[in-house]
Amino acid sequence: MLWSIIKIAVFIAFVAAATFAATYLLELDGGVRIVMAGMEINLTPIKAVIALGLLMFAIWLLLKLAGLAVATLRVINGDETALSRYFDKNRQEKGYRALSEGMLALAEGDGDTAIAKATRADKYLHKPALTNLITAQGAELTGDRARATEVYKRLLNNEKTRFVGVRGMLRQKLAAGETETALKLAQTAFSLKPRHTETQDTLLKLQAGQHDWKGARQTLNAKLKYGSMPRDLHKRRDAVLALSEARDVIDEGKTIEAREAAIEANRKSPDLIPAAVMAARAYIEQGSKRNAARVIVKAWQARPHPDLAAAFAEIEAEETPRQRLKRFGKLLKINPDARETRLLRAELNLAAEDFPAARRALGDMAEVEPDARSLTIMAAIERGEGSSDAVVKGWLARALSAPRGPQWVCESCQHIHTDWQPTCENCGAFDSLSWREPPKSSMGTPTGLEMLPLIVGAIEDKAKTGEDVVDAEIVEGDETTPETETTART
Secondary structure, eight states, X not given: OHHHHHHHHHHHHHHHHHHHHHHHHHHOOOOEEEEETTEEEEEOHHHHHHHHHHHHHHHHHHHHHHHHHHHHHHHHHTOOOHHHHHHHHHHHHXXXXXXXHHHHHXXXXXXXXXXXXXXXXXXXXXXXXXXXXXXXXXXXXXXXXXXXXXXXXXXXXXXXXXXXXXXXXXXXXXXXXXXXXXXXXXXXXXXXXXXXXXXXXXXXXXXXXXXXXXXXXXXXXXXXXXXXXXXXXXXXXXXXXXXXXXXXXXXXXXXXXXXXXXXXXXXXXXXXXXHHHHHHHHHHHHTOHHHHHHHHHHHHXXXXXXXXHHHHHHTTTTOOHHHHHHHTHHHHTSSTTSHHHHHHXXXXXXXXXXXXXXXXXXXXXXXXXXXXXXXXXXXXXXXXXXXXXXXXXXXXXXXXXXXXXXXXXXXXXXXXXXXXXXXXXTTOXXXXXXXXXXXXXXXXXXXXXXGHHHHHHHHHHHHHHHHHHHHHHHHOOTTOOHHHHHXXXX
């Protein structure tokens, strides 16, 4: 209400001022005389004000027409204008909409739709760095590897997208099994982005697969440098690489270098069993038996293992079983309740022909935790104590179908290896083998292997029953004829 009153008052004041000015101009004497090109124009004050207003309007209109002409020329010339900005914005909206739809299609696994949307987005946006990547990934989903490789090669031409192109081609070569080409691409990707963790892991895996231990150690050092690997894990894996390098040196016949590399690997990671075994054998070759024993004892403290026991036995290869049992006492005092320690004690007592001591060392392992090794030891104990063949065969039959016990198992694919390897021979994972029980699975045996213990037990029962019958017939000698007695004995 108040604002309306103020506006009305201002309007009335403006009308009053205009009326006063017009009246003043009409009553004013004199005028304006304009002389131009021999012409003379006399204007009264009011006419002069009106003429001045018209002149200002004409100048304003002329400026607007000049601006319109300039804008028309810019449109014809192709320069950016408000109209062009409008159409550009419209194209960008369509392009980004197609780009987002293409990314959604990739997430849904629809490769054909992703390629179509990427083509549409490229038509409006003209940004191949974005659309080419969607096209390549869509081609991979549809199985068109040739088209994906072609698009990745186009990405190599731009410095900003070169790493993406190399990485995409690397995946292509890995999927095709071309490891040598993949290794070169991984090295190129690593040189472009050394901090990229996935590229580091891929390069390390490929170098280990190609036995390029020196290059693998350099990559491992880069992982430590850029913070993608903790120091303790780096120390162990560097020991694994040093050990692998030592094994290759042994194959080449360079024994001195092999010894040094094995000792270095053991120094880096004393609990790495293969490194400890190789270092101990290197010390044995040098005649340093004390150092060999020290290495094995330190590794045995971390984890008892049969390979460590075999290397410890090689220190004194000519000793008698009794002497060996006495010398192994130092090793057996470490982790005495460990499964491997108990099995080793039983085997040493078997070699010394102390069968009761072997049975005590084995305890109830053959019943509670049966595996092929414990059951075989039990069969040897039974044989040594003079048990019948049926009893021994019964234990051996159980050993045939029993689990093998701890083995080198890959943590990535659960593949079982007979010997330790730096990389899994099945999936190629690096430093993935651990000494443990493999996953249990039901073993189907069409030959009836599970029935062997029952069959052997039945034979034993029959044998005992037959002996009892014969003894009974011999006791009843009064009622048995000589012919019957002979038949029964037969």
